[in-house]
Amino acid sequence: MATEEQIFRVITSLAEIKSCGRCGTRLRWGDFECPHCGADLDDQLRLWAQRVVDTINQASNQ
Numbered sequence: 001m002a003t004e005e006q007i008f009r010v011i012t013s014l015a016e017i018k019s020c021g022r023c024g025t026r027l028r029w030g031d032f033e034c035p036h037c038g039a040d041l042d043d044q045l046r047l048w049a050q051r052v053v054d055t056i057n058q059a060s061n062q
């Protein structure tokens with residue numbers, strides 16, 4: 001079961017995805033490609049997801 005700390009870290013991480021790496025357009029959570037230049041955000045999302053999982057694992061080990 002998720003702890004309050006884990007939940008907090010996920011919510012905080014949701015604010016991390018901010019803009020397209022190619023054109024800088026502000027992105028909305030759930031976008032899989034940039035609404036402006038059409039850049040595929042898969043790589044960016046994967047890196048973000050890795051960080052979230054790492055962050056949660058750290059919270060779990062405390």
Ligand SMILES: [Zn+2]
Pocket residue numbers: 020021022023024025034035036037038039
């Ligand atoms: Zn873009």
